[in-house]
Amino acid sequence: MSRREIVEKKKAISEIIKSASDRDHSSLFSQFRHYHYNGHSFYLKSGRGDKLSSKLKHYIQNILKINMERVYGSEWQAEEKVKRKEMVSPEARYIFVYETVDSDANQMSESVGKRGSQNVRPSEKDTIVGFVHFRFTLEEEVPVLYVYELQLEPRVQGKGLGNFLMQLIELIARENRMSAVVLTVQKENLLAMNFYTSKLRYIISSISPSRVNQLIGLERSYEILCKIFVDEAKAVLEAGPNP
Numbered sequence: 143m144s145r146r147e148i149v150e151k152k153k154a155i156s157e158i159i160k161s162a163s164d165r166d167h168s169s170l171f172s173q174f175r176h177y178h179y180n181g182h183s184f185y186l187k188s189g190r191g192d193k194l195s196s197k198l199k200h201y202i203q204n205i206l207k208i209n210m211e212r213v214y215g216s217e218w219q220a221e222e223k224v225k226r227k228e229m230v231s232p233e234a235r236y237i238f239v240y241e242t243v244d245s246d247a248n249q250m251s252e253s254v255g256k257r258g259s260q261n262v263r264p265s266e267k268d269t270i271v272g273f274v275h276f277r278f279t280l281e282e283e284v285p286v287l288y289v290y291e292l293q294l295e296p297r298v299q300g301k302g303l304g305n306f307l308m309q310l311i312e313l314i315a316r317e318n319r320m321s322a323v324v325l326t327v328q329k330e331n332l333l334a335m336n337f338y339t340s341k342l343r344y345i346i347s348s349i350s351p352s353r354v355n356q357l358i359g360l361e362r363s364y365e366i367l368c369k370i371f372v373d374e375a376k377a378v379l380e381a382g383p384n385p
Contacts, residue, residue, distance in 0.1 A: 155285050162278040162287075162318035163233065170317055174310045179301040183242045184271070186310075191234025191275075198238070201270055202229050205293050213331045217363065228290060229275060237310065239272040239294070239303065271298045274307050276314075281324055281349060282378045286368075287315035289325035308342055312369065321375035324368045335365070344369050347379050 168175070168188035177184045189198065206225055211218045228234065272294035279288050289311060294303055315323050324347065327334050338344040346352065350366035352359030368379050 152283075155280070155283070158285055158319050159278045159280070162320065163235070165318070167235070167314045167318075168237065171310060171313055174306070174313075177303065177306050179303075182298070182301065184298075184303065185240050185242060185268075187238045187240065189236035189238055190232070191228075191230045191236070192232040194230060194236075198270075199230070202273065202275075202293075205272070205295060206291070208296070209293050210328075213328045214363075215330070225291075231277075233277050233279070234290070235276050235278075237274040237276075237307065238270055239298075239307070240268045241271045241298065243267045243269070271295045272303065272307075274311060276311060278318065278320065281322075284321045284375045284378050285319065286322045286324045286375075286379075287311065287318070287320045289323060292325075304337060305341065316371055321372040322368050322370040322379055324366060324379070326364050326366050328364050330363065338367050342369070345380065349379065 166188055168186055175186055177186075194202075203222075203226060207222065210221075214221050273291070274289065274293075275291040276287055276289045279286060281288070292304060292307060312323055323344075325338070325344070327338060329335070339346075344367040347366045347368040348354070350359070350364075351362040352365060370376050370379055
């Protein structure tokens with residue numbers, strides 16, 4: 143490619159990322175507004191890192207500590223500081239999951255794991271039970287949707303919400319012309335690793351420490367996983383020696 147073509151390509155990618163970051167993604171997929179499971183009803187709301195309320199900030203900090211302190215072990219104290227800074231970044235985008243306590247809403251679906259666009263009215267009694275923190279960014283000059291966090295309270299895990307949210311994330315990535323979804327998983331988090339690799343078919347990326355250098359990989363506590371949608375990105379995010 144000529145220098146001019148390279149500059150134009152970079153400019154086009156920057157515009158794609160900016161456009162994706164400016165959109166309200168909760169409005170893109172009405173079929174993902176609500177989720178029902180065995181009498182439990184949930185609905186989604188979007189958010190931005192630089193516009194979080196004090197209540198949401200406190201919730202994010204609390205659920206991260208509950209779910210991740212054991213996984214990170216001795217690294218948690220330092221990691222928690224990093225996560226607190228990340229969560230309020232202007233680039234941070236959120237999908238918040240609320241459980242509705244409206245009995246009529248809970249009876250709207252008798253099926254297991256049904257999603258739909260029924261008009262569930264948010265109530266002050268509804269409680270937040272999880273969130274996804276994601277961003278549109280570049281990895282090796284490839285536009286990707288990077289999932290920073292997917293956190294659910296223990297009491298709502300095992301109800302298909304994680305799979306539901308990742309389906310939405312992948313649709314958002316495709317809709318916004320991202321080449322892949324990328325995420326980081328702690329090696330100690332075996333349930334999460336199995337969820338992404340076995341159930342959702344994510345693979346260890348070539349940019350993960352264990353693929354870049356086996357010795358460095360052994361020292362790192364995490365792997366970088368990806369699911370690629372564009373062939374051009376495979377040479378960058380999939381290629382490389384096996385760990």
